[in-house]
Amino acid sequence: MTGTTLDDYTDRYARRVRGMTASEIRALFAVASRPEVVSLAGGAPYIAALPLDAVGEMLGKLGSEHGVTTLQYGIGQGTLELRERICEVMALSGIDASCGASPDDVVVTVGGQQALDLVARLFLDPGDVVLAEGPTYVGALGVFQAAQAQVVHVPMDDDGLIPEALEVAIADLARTGRRVKFLYTIPTYQNPAGVTLSEERRERVLDICERAGLLVVEDDPYGQLGFEGEAPRPLRARRRDGVFYLSTFSKTFAPGLRVGWILAPHAVRDKLVIASEAQILCPSGFAQAAVTTYLSTMPWREQLKIYREVYRERRDALLGALHDLMPEGTTWTRPTGGLFVWASLPDGLDAKAMMPRAIAARVAYVPGTGFYADGTGTGNMRLNFSFPTPERIREGVRRLARVMEQDLAMRQVFGTVGPTGSRRGGADAPGPDLA
Amino acid sequence: MAAIPAERSLVTDSAAATPAATGSAATELHVLVLAGGLSYERDVSLRSGRRVLDALRSAGVEAELRDADVALLPALAADPPDAVVIALHGATGEDGSLRGVLDLCDVPYVGCDARAARLAWDKPSAKAVLRENGIPTPDWVALPHDRFSELGAVAVLDRIVQRLGLPLMVKPTQGGSGLGAAVVRDAAALPAAMVGCFAYDSTALVERYVAGMDVAVSVLDLGDGPQALPPVEIVPRNGVYDYAARYTAGRTTWHAPARLDPAVAGAVAEVALAAHSALGLRDLSRVDLIVDGDGRPHVLEVNVSPGMTETSLLPLAIQAAGLDFGQVLGTLVGQAAARRS
Numbered sequence: 046m047t048g049t050t051l052d053d054y055t056d057r058y059a060r061r062v063r064g065m066t067a068s069e070i071r072a073l074f075a076v077a078s079r080p081e082v083v084s085l086a087g088g089a090p091y092i093a094a095l096p097l098d099a100v101g102e103m104l105g106k107l108g109s110e111h112g113v114t115t116l117q118y119g120i121g122q123g124t125l126e127l128r129e130r131i132c133e134v135m136a137l138s139g140i141d142a143s144c145g146a147s148p149d150d151v152v153v154t155v156g157g158q159q160a161l162d163l164v165a166r167l168f169l170d171p172g173d174v175v176l177a178e179g180p181t182y183v184g185a186l187g188v189f190q191a192a193q194a195q196v197v198h199v200p201m202d203d204d205g206l207i208p209e210a211l212e213v214a215i216a217d218l219a220r221t222g223r224r225v226k227f228l229y230t231i232p233t234y235q236n237p238a239g240v241t242l243s244e245e246r247r248e249r250v251l252d253i254c255e256r257a258g259l260l261v262v263e264d265d266p267y268g269q270l271g272f273e274g275e276a277p278r279p280l281r282a283r284r285r286d287g288v289f290y291l292s293t294f295s296k297t298f299a300p301g302l303r304v305g306w307i308l309a310p311h312a313v314r315d316k317l318v319i320a321s322e323a324q325i326l327c328p329s330g331f332a333q334a335a336v337t338t339y340l341s342t343m344p345w346r347e348q349l350k351i352y353r354e355v356y357r358e359r360r361d362a363l364l365g366a367l368h369d370l371m372p373e374g375t376t377w378t379r380p381t382g383g384l385f386v387w388a389s390l391p392d393g394l395d396a397k398a399m400m401p402r403a404i405a406a407r408v409a410y411v412p413g414t415g416f417y418a419d420g421t422g423t424g425n426m427r428l429n430f431s432f433p434t435p436e437r438i439r440e441g442v443r444r445l446a447r448v449m450e451q452d453l454a455m456r457q458v459f460g461t462v463g464p465t466g467s468r469r470g471g472a473d474a475p476g477p478d479l480a
Numbered sequence: 481m482a483a484i485p486a487e488r489s490l491v492t493d494s495a496a497a498t499p500a501a502t503g504s505a506a507t508e509l510h511v512l513v514l515a516g517g518l519s520y521e522r523d524v525s526l527r528s529g530r531r532v533l534d535a536l537r538s539a540g541v542e543a544e545l546r547d548a549d550v551a552l553l554p555a556l557a558a559d560p561p562d563a564v565v566i567a568l569h570g571a572t573g574e575d576g577s578l579r580g581v582l583d584l585c586d587v588p589y590v591g592c593d594a595r596a597a598r599l600a601w602d603k604p605s606a607k608a609v610l611r612e613n614g615i616p617t618p619d620w621v622a623l624p625h626d627r628f629s630e631l632g633a634v635a636v637l638d639r640i641v642q643r644l645g646l647p648l649m650v651k652p653t654q655g656g657s658g659l660g661a662a663v664v665r666d667a668a669a670l671p672a673a674m675v676g677c678f679a680y681d682s683t684a685l686v687e688r689y690v691a692g693m694d695v696a697v698s699v700l701d702l703g704d705g706p707q708a709l710p711p712v713e714i715v716p717r718n719g720v721y722d723y724a725a726r727y728t729a730g731r732t733t734w735h736a737p738a739r740l741d742p743a744v745a746g747a748v749a750e751v752a753l754a755a756h757s758a759l760g761l762r763d764l765s766r767v768d769l770i771v772d773g774d775g776r777p778h779v780l781e782v783n784v785s786p787g788m789t790e791t792s793l794l795p796l797a798i799q800a801a802g803l804d805f806g807q808v809l810g811t812l813v814g815q816a817a818a819r820r821s
Contacts, residue, residue: 048715048736051791052729067727069659075523079516079549401520401660401679455678458629459671 061191070412073400074475077409083441085363085428086409087479088236088384090296094351099343100299107334115334121322122314123153123306127333130340131306134297138268139282140290140308146281150308152317153328157266157293157305158184159321164262164289165192166320167313168226174218177229178206180387180416180425182236182264183474185229189418194226196418203378205232205242208249215257227260227289233276234267234383237416237427241381244277251284261288266296269349271382272357286310294336296384297349300477302332355431356384362435363428366442372449377428384431387413389424393456394449396426397473402452408444415474506810507540509817512561514578516547519570520680521657524727528788529567531795532809536565539806541813548572556585563816564589565809566785570655573785575601588816590809596760597784603653603685606759610779613758615751617779618770619644620687622653625678633671640686641667647689650674652681656783658722663689687780692772694721695738697752698786698797699765702811706756708749709797713738729791736800744775751777763812766794 077084107115122128128148132141140146154160161184169175171193177185179198189196197218199211211228218225230250232242242250254261263280281290293305309317321328339345363386367377374391390396397412413425430438513536515529516522529545536543546552548568564587566573576598582589592600600606604622611617621640628636641648650673651661660680662673677684694714699706713735716725725731740748752767759765759782766786769777786794798805 048713048733049796050730050733055730065728066724066731069520069657069723072523072723072727073520075526076518076520079518079522079547081518398676398679404520407518452679454629455625455675458625458633459675460633 061193064190068473070397070400070473071475073404074409074479076404077475077479082404082407082409083433083437083444084409084479085430085433085438085441085445086411086475087429087432088477089429089432089479090300090352090384091355091431092299092301094355095299095348096343100339103338103343104335107331107338111334115331117330119327119330119333121152121318121327123151123328124330124333124337127153127304127337128306130337134269134340135290135292135308138265138276139278141282144282145285145311146308150311150314152307152309152314152321153333154305154307154321155325155328156295156300156303157264157291158188159325160291160293160305160307161185161188161262161264162191162324163307163317163320164227164291165189165194166324167316168260169194172224174223174225175227175229176211176214176225176259177418178231178235178238180237180413180422180427181229182231183411183415184477185264186416186418189229195223197225198417198419198421199228201235201238201240203240204246205235205240206230206246206250208246208253211250211253215253215259219257225257225259227262228254229262229264230280231264231266232280233265234270234380235385236267236383237385237411237413238387239378239380239383239385240387241276247277247280247283251280251288255284255287259287263288263290265290265292267383268292269297270353270356270384272353272360273381276382281308289313297352298336298339298345302329302335304328304332304336353382356382359430359433359435359438360386362438363430363442366439370439370442370446372446372453375449384429386428386430388426388428390426390449391453392424394452395423397423399448399452403445403448406444406448408441408448410445411475412473506814507542509541509562509813510559511536511541511543511563511565511813512556513543513545513565513567514548514552514573515545515567516549517568517570517572519568519572520655520659521569524657524787524789525567525569525573527727527790528569528792531788531790532565532567535806536809536813537806539804539810541806541810548578553581553585556582556587560585560587562588562820563813565813566591567788569657569785569787571601574656574783575654586820588820590763590812590816592760592762592765592784596762600759600761600765600782600784601654603651603781604683606782607779609758610755613754615754615758615779616777618649618688618690620685622683622685624683625674626682628674633674637667637670637674641670644686644688648673649685649687649689650677651685651687652677653683653685654681656781657787658726661722663720690770690772690778692770692778693738693740695740695748695769695771695777696793696797697748697767697769698794699752699756699761699767700798700808701763701815702808703815706753706761708752709794709803710737710800711740711745711748711752712736712793712796712800713740714793727789727791732791734793734796736796738771740771741775744771744777747775748777751779755779755782763815764794 128151169192173194281288290308377388411427413422576594579594647665660677695711698709715733766783768780
């Protein structure tokens, strides 16, 4: 007599699928979608700040007046009109014709996530090593894991990636004969850490990678969202070659449109287009037209200022609440842009193990383990400030502080116990729909 | 009371439960399926709810799905359903409180009443009732975390290990899906298991661990009194029936009926029915047991709102009995609706 596993495909899955299991931590995020819960766990921009009436009217016309083209197939690279607008956007941060940026070398993607996946498809063989900041973007870990690559983390401090640590990691890997393909980095307003790679370190990191023959994959979704002056110029603005620049309109306009892009060295452009066509045929014509029209006809620079102002106020609310309410021994980063603060908990606390208690107290965050490929990060959490209002942020921190104090008391009773971190990168993070 | 053998249709035994009769009565009903809630098992509940909704609709019953939130009572007042199916897991669905509110609203529901739910929900209370009724359940102690800080965790844990022995099972006194539960084989691992458990509940149940076959017996009453469905044997691939093993298809092998000697299977069914009755349950329940090496069943807990997901045990048992999930639900909502009058 044989039983059933309710999945007749179990023995046929590809090796990369083996880690895909139900996770109780992911399941807990389901509760965070209820309004009773203050969610500091999401990564969603505050879309309500958009002029939705005007955007809606614009979208309607794209269907009714231009549907014959916007609803048709398009070319794999993306429309020239949008690629030209993208170059104007990049020029704001210093990536312009003087450093070789051209619409010809831009490939439009389905959000920044497809851009990442394309880079992985082009460059990663199973077993290859990717260097990445520790912690790093959870969605990148998923992409690298699917490519069966190994992520080696390089630590950061308040000035971003530590160049000396990068050199050590490269040397260690060279000694063990591992093949490192590229450095994946979010140098500006990093997700999840909220820190920014300093001006001085940018050149050093580029030099180190150049010497080691490493490509640099620069992910820059948040660069336009600084609230304390200009961010240092992107890495791509400093080097024509060896740097892939990835960005998106998800944080500056609307993630629902799923429009991102990659600016690649000229030699690679054609392969990117072929790989993208194999994946998706072409990016959505309607979404591209929406972004193009938004950038051509609507006050998008003003809108960026509104986003920055909203986020600055909310960051201040979060930092203020953390300062006033967090138990002793807690530390956190002070971002000058972006959407996230990274908190380090007092010794002995395990952010993942504490999640059920937090959900019961009606507050949610993302445990730090979600942002590492190797199970570290148990003593950390990511806190989002872009979506909840300042009042909700303060209430959320108040609840969180109480939860931490309860957990500290529990650990005093039972002594310090080992962490319960999983070894699977990305398993402890919510899906993209969580606000 | 009798066990239903596998692969034999129950519906032929009961005129009220024949597909035709169920269809004609239930298809005129307006049924509300409650799923979601604020518990740790929200995600599981949403899956259960969607599955129940599909099954009811496939049986021709008009049904809609709703969360248990601030919009619920206005909706019940504006458009009272003929019956509610509670697919909520965790406190709201199982501790009796929501059932009490539905009683206040005069809305009938499938399953036991508020009082019985409260009893079954609290595992130590339920175990005490089982033991009083001569139903075997592993030795246990239930302690709130405050007691450990008052009396000293080391001394209390030492005493527990001395008295109950190793291995031990640690789990929250309330809640399901294996959340916060751990098997402790080494006394040094007990403090960590307690901390893990207290993250989910303020009181922990520490139980003597019984090695053996994990079996779940679903009990159904389709009008002729409670009957045990074929027992389902659970064989998790990595030996632990944790959250991932429960809700990832492919991670667990289920045998329905369980690979038990017929005499043992009969004893298991009798114990499950006895537990269902001792706790005063109604319509349906799921009794989780261990069958030890000598073929003796030990009841671990009884669920009044069993999971209905695609990897859940009650739907597997219904299938093994040769019944149709939608028809069974149709019969149950028909019975519930009849209780209003």
